[in-house]
Amino acid sequence: MQAPRPIAAASAPEREASAGQPTVRRGPAFATIALALMMMSIDSTIVATALHTLQQGLDTSINWAGWTLTGYSFGFALMLPIAGKLSERLGRRRVFIGSVVVFTLASLGCALANDIGTLIALRVLQAAGGAGFTPSATGLIVDHFGAARDRFVSLFGSIFPIGAMIGPVFGGLCVAYWSWRGVFFVNAPIGIAIVVLALRYIPRDRPMSRERRAGMDFVGMALLGLCLLAGMLAINLLGERGASVAAFAAALAVALLAGVGFLVRIRRAAQPFIAPRLIYGTGFGAVNAVNAVNAVNAIFGGMSIGAVALVPLYATNRYGIAVLAAGSLLIAQGVAAIVFSLLATWGLRGTGYRRPLVLGVL
Structure with a gap:
């Protein structure tokens, strides 16, 4: 056993370093990760209030303008499991920083796009970069935050609804005082700042085992x-x-x-590519449960994304509401999501998952 050091109790970073792990400054590291996740979640909704102006600026139909949201969802859904596997193969830090670079460059491309096809393609690429944030960020916290990892991972749950809530407001501000292109230009300085902070505060990846290098x-x-x-x-x-x-x-x-x-x-x-048990379960009862959860997630995702896309556009086109005011209409949805997520977490501890799930569906 190692002899005790003749000083006061070691700090958390010192304990990690003594255990052979890289020294981690948890505050700055988590702030860097949280900023990236916030940027990604804001961009999932920031375009909603710019759809009307974007449609006119690129001389396209509302259906194809809506693909700027659809394409983002497509790229995110497809790349999320890929990013998880890449973070295992290549390392969390590499995937995190690489994802931020891809997201930032794609955002600049979106801002400079002159036709709807180019914009949609770049939105897919932007989402592909954003999809790399979540698995790599979660892996970084699990690997390097020790016993505090559960608390930090749980904080992720509040970042996404907050970002989705303020995204339409930011979009309305950009359109009202700048241009629809501004909703993409704003990501450039934020992305550069995240890369600089990540290089400084995100710990280097651990050596990878043979299993982590498995094929795709x-x-x-x-x-x-x-x-x-x-x-x-x-x-x-x-x-x-x-x-x-x-x-x-x-x-x-x-x-x-x-x-x-x-x-x-x-x-x-x-x-x-995706573990079969996530779709089929491991038995007859599991199949029914997994299918039910997947169905609920699909319905919830369609409803929430549809509301974010349609409410500001409908308010602008049907009632002539200014884009900034139209974006503010979604604040109530974001506040409710935050409040009820906290209530659901509290309810899970006392009742289990079934009752909160049923009440949420109703």
């Missing part, structure tokens, strides 16, 4: 991406005037075939 299922990744993209295109064609039935049927058929192929692939692949 690119076939499953491609099938899921094709399923999501074709499905969203089919839905978009439903709302497009003059769209042919054949085009809608073709997109829907591709989505269904790719979806079935993905489900088959994750059962057969040695290292599937």
